[in-house]
Amino acid sequence: xxxxxxxxxxxxxxxxxxxxxxxxxxxxxxxxxxxxxxxxxxxxxxxxxxxxxxxxxxxxxxxxxxxxxxxxxxxxxxxxxxxxxxxxxxxxxxxxxxxxxxxxxxxxxxxxxxxxxxxxxxxxxxxxxxxxxxxxxxxxxxxxxxxxxxxxxxxxxxxxxxxxxxxxxxxxxxxxxxxxxxxxxxxxxxxxxxxxxxxxxxxxxxxxxxxxxxxxxxxxxxxxxxxxxxxxxxxxxxxxxxxxxxxxxxxxxxxxxxxxxxxxxxxxxxxxxxxxxxxxxxxxxxxxxxxxxxxxxxxxxxxxxxxxxxxxxxxxxxx
Amino acid sequence: xxxxxxxxxxxxxxxxxxxxxxxxxxxxxxxxxxxxxxxxxxxxxxxxxxxxxxxxxxxxxxxxxxxxxxxxxxxxxxxxxxxxxxxxxxxxxxxxxxxxxxxxxxxxxxxxxxxxxxxxxxxxxxxxxxxxxxxxxxxxxxxxxxxxxxxxxxxxxxxxxxxxxxxxxxxxxxxxxxxxxxxxxxxxxxxxxxxxxxxxxxxxxxxxxxxxxxxxxxxxx
Amino acid sequence: xxxxxxxxxxxxxxxxxxxxxxxxxxxxxxxxxxxxxxxxxxxxxxxxxxxxxxxxxxxxxxxxxxxxxxxxxxxxxxxxxxxxxxxxxxxxxxxxxxxxxxxxxxxxxxxxxxxxxxxxxxxxxxxxxxxxxxxxxxxxxxxxxxxxxxxxxxxxxxxxxxxxxxxxxxxxxxxxxxxxxxxxxxxxxxxxxxxxxxxxxxxxx
Numbered sequence: 001x002x003x004x005x006x007x008x009x010x011x012x013x014x015x016x017x018x019x020x021x022x023x024x025x026x027x028x029x030x031x032x033x034x035x036x037x038x039x040x041x042x043x044x045x046x047x048x049x050x051x052x053x054x055x056x057x058x059x060x061x062x063x064x065x066x067x068x069x070x071x072x073x074x075x076x077x078x079x080x081x082x083x084x085x086x087x088x089x090x091x092x093x094x095x096x097x098x099x100x101x102x103x104x105x106x107x108x109x110x111x112x113x114x115x116x117x118x119x120x121x122x123x124x125x126x127x128x129x130x131x132x133x134x135x136x137x138x139x140x141x142x143x144x145x146x147x148x149x150x151x152x153x154x155x156x157x158x159x160x161x162x163x164x165x166x167x168x169x170x171x172x173x174x175x176x177x178x179x180x181x182x183x184x185x186x187x188x189x190x191x192x193x194x195x196x197x198x199x200x201x202x203x204x205x206x207x208x209x210x211x212x213x214x215x216x217x218x219x220x221x222x223x224x225x226x227x228x229x230x231x232x233x234x235x236x237x238x239x240x241x242x243x244x245x246x247x248x249x250x251x252x253x254x255x256x257x258x259x260x261x262x263x264x265x266x267x268x269x270x271x272x273x274x275x276x277x278x279x280x281x282x283x284x285x286x287x288x289x290x291x292x293x294x295x296x297x298x299x300x301x302x303x304x305x306x307x308x309x310x311x312x313x314x315x316x317x318x319x
Numbered sequence: 320x321x322x323x324x325x326x327x328x329x330x331x332x333x334x335x336x337x338x339x340x341x342x343x344x345x346x347x348x349x350x351x352x353x354x355x356x357x358x359x360x361x362x363x364x365x366x367x368x369x370x371x372x373x374x375x376x377x378x379x380x381x382x383x384x385x386x387x388x389x390x391x392x393x394x395x396x397x398x399x400x401x402x403x404x405x406x407x408x409x410x411x412x413x414x415x416x417x418x419x420x421x422x423x424x425x426x427x428x429x430x431x432x433x434x435x436x437x438x439x440x441x442x443x444x445x446x447x448x449x450x451x452x453x454x455x456x457x458x459x460x461x462x463x464x465x466x467x468x469x470x471x472x473x474x475x476x477x478x479x480x481x482x483x484x485x486x487x488x489x490x491x492x493x494x495x496x497x498x499x500x501x502x503x504x505x506x507x508x509x510x511x512x513x514x515x516x517x518x519x520x521x522x523x524x525x526x527x528x529x530x531x532x533x534x535x536x537x538x539x540x
Numbered sequence: 541x542x543x544x545x546x547x548x549x550x551x552x553x554x555x556x557x558x559x560x561x562x563x564x565x566x567x568x569x570x571x572x573x574x575x576x577x578x579x580x581x582x583x584x585x586x587x588x589x590x591x592x593x594x595x596x597x598x599x600x601x602x603x604x605x606x607x608x609x610x611x612x613x614x615x616x617x618x619x620x621x622x623x624x625x626x627x628x629x630x631x632x633x634x635x636x637x638x639x640x641x642x643x644x645x646x647x648x649x650x651x652x653x654x655x656x657x658x659x660x661x662x663x664x665x666x667x668x669x670x671x672x673x674x675x676x677x678x679x680x681x682x683x684x685x686x687x688x689x690x691x692x693x694x695x696x697x698x699x700x701x702x703x704x705x706x707x708x709x710x711x712x713x714x715x716x717x718x719x720x721x722x723x724x725x726x727x728x729x730x731x732x733x734x735x736x737x738x739x740x741x742x743x744x745x
Contacts, residue, residue, distance in 0.1 A: 157536055160593075160595070162554060209487050209490055212486060212487040213487045215483070216483050216484045216486075216487060219480060219483050219484070220470070220471075220474060220480065220484060223471075223474035223475045223476045223480055224473060224474050224475070225475065226552060226553060227552075227553045227554065228551075228552070228553075228595075229473055229540065232536050232537070233470050233473060233474070233537060235536075236466075236470060236533045236536055236537055237467075237470060237484060239529065239533060240466060240467070240488055240526070240529055240530070240533070241487055241488060243525055243526065243529045244487070244488050244490070244491055244522075244526075246525075247491035247492075247495075247518060247521075247522055247525075248490070248491050250491075250514075250518055251491050251494050251495050251498075251515075251518055252494070254498065254514060254515075255494050255498055312554070315554075322644055323642055323643075323644060326638075326641040326642040326644075327642060329641065330627070330638050330641075330642065333630070333634075333638075334627065334629055334630075337629050337630070338629050396625055396627075396628070397623070397625035398625050398626070398627060400591055400621075400623070400624055400625075401624055401625060401626060401627070401684070403591055403614070404589075404591070404614050404617070404619050404624075404684075405614065405639060405642045405643065406614065406642050406643075407611060407612075407614070408611075410642075539591070539592075539593055540586075540591065540592050540593070
């Protein structure tokens with residue numbers, strides 16, 4: 001019992017952490033944005049090196065202080081007025097832009113104190129990066145559930161145990177659920193990042209094919225009446241479908257341009273997923289979330305199996 | 320076993336020639352589909368690339384309406400058991416595969432001939448590559464659809480289920496086939512299609528092997 | 541041909557049809573499977589014929605001292621059942637030629653005509669067997685079963701649709717098998733049961 005409560009907390013806390021933890025850039029990212037778009041402001045966190053002084057008229061008024069970012073780079077920060085709680089503050093989380101002319105950071109507004117935890121600012125993703133904690137585990141679960149379903153299918157073909165077939169079908173059902181959720185979250189992310197809900201990039205195409213395979217699997221199951229035959233045919237179909245996967249991996253990058261990180265034409269394989277490229281904090285939350293989803297999946301599997309056993313026992317006592 | 324398989328193929332062929340259940344309707348299906356395309360595109364200028372896509376669409380749907388026939392016919396006439404009593408599962412599978420192969424090749428040849436005759440804008444620059452891709456494409460379509468036809472023959476809604484189950488399995492073949500055909504049509508260097516040809520070849524080998532291993536389960540009740 | 545069934549059981553949709561059926565049929569024996577309608581006679585016969593996989597238990601076949609695998613069972617077995625449909629778009633002779641071809645037998649037209657005469661079918665009909673009466677179709681099934689001279693014959697209600705003459709043909713074939721083969725009959729017909737040396741009842745198992 002206790003682990004179920006723990007699981008709820010695990011996923012809930014990780015979801016909250018994933019959403020609430022602020023995104024904060026460093027001086028490097030602020031300077032990079034300044035080159036692309038001068039007016040663009042981004043979140044930034046820094047610790048105070050020198051509490052500074054009131055700025056003169058020529059300097060634009062307000063307050064000037066010196067701060068240091070997470071990579072120990074220092075810069076002058078210009079506030080429109082003296083920031084609140086300056087005497088006690090260790091640092092600030094601000095929304096700011098880099099002023100190339102005056103070589104200083106223009107702070108637009110102060111969001112809060114220096115945060116203990118934050119996710120790095122990824123150019124092009126910014127706040128939108130947070131959906132990764134939901135989208136990526138769901139996409140992985142889609143694949144894991146399919147593999148588990150196929151595994152039980154193969155076991156059914158070898159041992160002819162109807163329970164294996166039921167496990168296979170339940171896993172496929174959960175896989176379909178994760179597939180729909182993963183596609184929806186991914187589609188939303190794509191809309192706000194790449195401009196349209198669907199772009200036919202290789203990974204979108206693969207999840208679409210997986211959706212079709214799941215759909216075909218259940219269409220086949222509902223079209224066969226004898227349960228033993230249903231079990232055999234659906235197991236055979238999932239194996240055949242799995243046999244085509246390597247071809248997709250080979251053919252798709254040739255045909256369509258990749259948008260996802262890690263695509264064949266993406267030389268640096270993106271800021272998020274490449275090993276070492278992803279922020280340690282983000283990676284911990286992501287993997288912890290994945291663990292939570294796997295446990296949730298296992299739990300749902302066992303619930304379904306118990307329901308199934310109860311139904312069987314009822315059918316037996318009824319007849 | 321090869322001789323048994325050829326005998327099974329011969330039986331299907333003789334049956335088809337006797338009854339003409341499939342072939343007449345299939346030829347008319349192709350003619351009608353092409354007519355629809357021609358009416359829909361009347362007066363439009365089409366790039367050869369777009370027409371390549373059309374060609375594969377016609378080939379796909381012709382295959383979807385015809386290639387389940389050999390297994391579904393056994394099941395519908397109730398002769399599955401007769402065939403089980405006559406031949407080894409492997410021989411049955413191989414015989415049906417040969418039958419589907421001959422059917423799909425004849426069908427595709429007919430489609431391509433009509434396509435080349437009626438679509439003026441469809442000009443093939445590298446005929447060698449084009450025919451090779453068509454040959455490999457036909458082989459691939461036959462190998463993938465034969466096992467799926469065996470599966471859906473045991474189900475209730477055979478007609479609709481066939482394309483539903485076939486499409487995800489055929490998709491890599493379609494993608495590689497269309498890509499290679501485009502290269503043949505648009506006169507790029509011939510070795511640009513090499514990876515696609517490799518993929519088509521390995522696809523045929525893998526799907527046929529998997530089908531051979533799994534056919535026993537599908538065929539026996 | 542010896543057939544050994546051990547603890548055979550079958551379920552459809554998890555519903556048990558029968559369970560734990562064991563028997564041995566010795567060479568030269570005519571063995572009967574009886575049981576009321578729906579008891580699973582046909583199901584058991586189909587399992588013995590390798591057309592259906594049992595849910596549990598094993599079946600083994602010995603021919604002349606060597607074991608016959610399930611894969612090669614169709615070579616040593618003839619099977620007659622009312623639910624067996626032949627290729628009805630072909631004529632009787634074409635059907636025989638087709639079976640001989642698939643089985644890899646060298647078979648002349650004369651052999652085919654002899655077979656047709658033996659079961660009492662006209663030799664000169666060239667129309668498809670679709671037009672045959674149900675009794676004639678049953679005779680055609682007999683041809684299908686004995687064409688390759690198998691040592692094992694499985695009969696499911698063999699005299700259904702047959703007249704007295706047809707019955708004699710069937711029992712004549714069964715008598716032939718006593719000398720060189722084994723027969724298993726699934727039936728409830730008293731005359732069929734009279735042909736059997738031993739019977740087993742499916743529901744009693």
